[in-house]
Amino acid sequence: MSPQKTISPRAWAELILLGVIWGGSFLSIRIALDEIPVVTLVLHRCGWAALFLWGVVLLMRLPVPKEPRIWGAFLVMGLLNNIIPFGLMAWGQLYIETGLTSILNAATAIFGVIVAALVFADERLTARKALGVALGFLGVATAIGLEQFANFDIRSTAQLAVLAGTVSYAFASAWARLKLSGLPPQVAAAGMLTGSTLCLLPAALLVDGPVSLSLETGTWLSIAYFSLIATAGAYLLYYRVLALAGSGNLMLVTLIIPPVAILLGAWWLGEELKPQAYAGFALLAAGLMVLNGKPVLRRKRTRN
Template sequence: MTQQQTMSNAAWAQLFLLGLIWGGSFFSIAIALREIGFLTSVVHRVGWAALVLIAVVAIRRHALPRGWQVWVGFLGMGLLNNVIPFTLMAWGQTQIETGLVSILNAATAIFGVLAAALFLRDERLTVPRGIGTVLGFAGVATIIGWSALASFDIRSIAQLAVIGGTISYALAGVWARVMLKGLPPEVAAAGMLSASFVVMLPLAWAVEGPPSLALQPATWGAIGYYAIVATAGAYLLYYRILAIAGSGNLLLVTLVIPAVAISLGAAFLGESLPASAFAGLALIAAGLIVIDGRVHRALFKRTASG
């Protein structure tokens, strides 16, 4: 994992802004799902976000990539980073609380570490990463419930669907490292979202019927937020933070998202989560902190200097 860079106040502000934006996306998706199907919600998400990012690519005069390998890369990235996780998590939100979805989503970084260790030669599973991964897995099992893993009721299936989405996100990180190296971030994001739209539109049309534009204002507001702000805008902000703060510091955004989603769900959707959800979140957070390593280094440095 990349060594953490020193973060300026501006970088910290942008990181917390990204956490607020992504945390709010779970709430906005829940609002949209009151009127549209979960597949249609994904069509809107990737379609409008793709249009915004295509416009950004045009404004910045980036050259369009050529060669079938790049477009295969876009398709694979679209499936792993958009189609599969967006679909699984949107369906999951029809069965479980938005705050719970956001907590399970926090395991993305845990699975990302494991996927990188399995498929990338330069990402070894060190002792801290191994301990962090075990803590993360324990957190996921605590949230779902050890007994529920054998019962497979609709609630446990929904939670496992969300976990499937986090695994897909993790594999997307590996795919991007291998297949999309050297592309400007805006081009990569626009390409994968466009490929996602091409896949999702016929799928949603076949299952839920043609997407309707005659929606309630609240639904359009929710779609506008999660598609334009929390997808297109968040991708641009994500890559900006990555450039100025490094991938290690971006792990911290994972700890902000659940707090925002849980608060919005409780305040506006009347959601309440069991104690096991918070216990699991604590284990996942502990795993992320161990993987991040800065607390351990600070304590070691203090002990050594003392």
């Protein structure tokens, strides 16, 4: 992992804002699912976000890549970072609570450490990382409740689908480092969302039928939120926080998202999570703090 940076008040504010935005996306997606099917929802999320980000690219006068190699990388990135995880998690939300989905989503950072250790020589799995990963897996197992798999049902499948989405995110992160690291982040985000949209257009037509734009106002507001704010806007904010706080500290955003999603799910949808879900999140949070916390521990030791 890259060296830690000290987080400034501004970076903290933007980190919290990012967590709140992403936490709210789970509720907006669940609301939209009442009227539009999963593949069409993901098409809306990627398509409108891509248009928005290309507008940003044009305003910033950033160069648009023309090499087929890069556009091929965009297609793969769109599949790994958008189509697979967005689709699996949206489908999962049809059968499990938004708050639980957000808790399982926090496993992205855990799988990210494992994939990075497998792919990159400078990301080896140290004893500290192994402890963090073990705590993370224990948290996931606790949140799901392994006893459920004695009677495997659609709810169990939905939870596994969400976890599969986090694995896809982890591989997307490795792919981006391998293939897209030299591009401006705004261009990389716009390119991968465009690749996603090109794949989703025929898929939505084939799976869901013609895309209807005659939707309820609440559905359009949800689409606007999760596409323009929680996808396009969040990508731009993500890269700002990354520059300000560093990749290690940015991992802390995963601790902010679930409480926001849980509160919104309880307020708007009347969701209630079992105690094991909260216990699982606590273990996941502990694992993330172990992965992220060694500089803090060192500073405390040197002061004593």
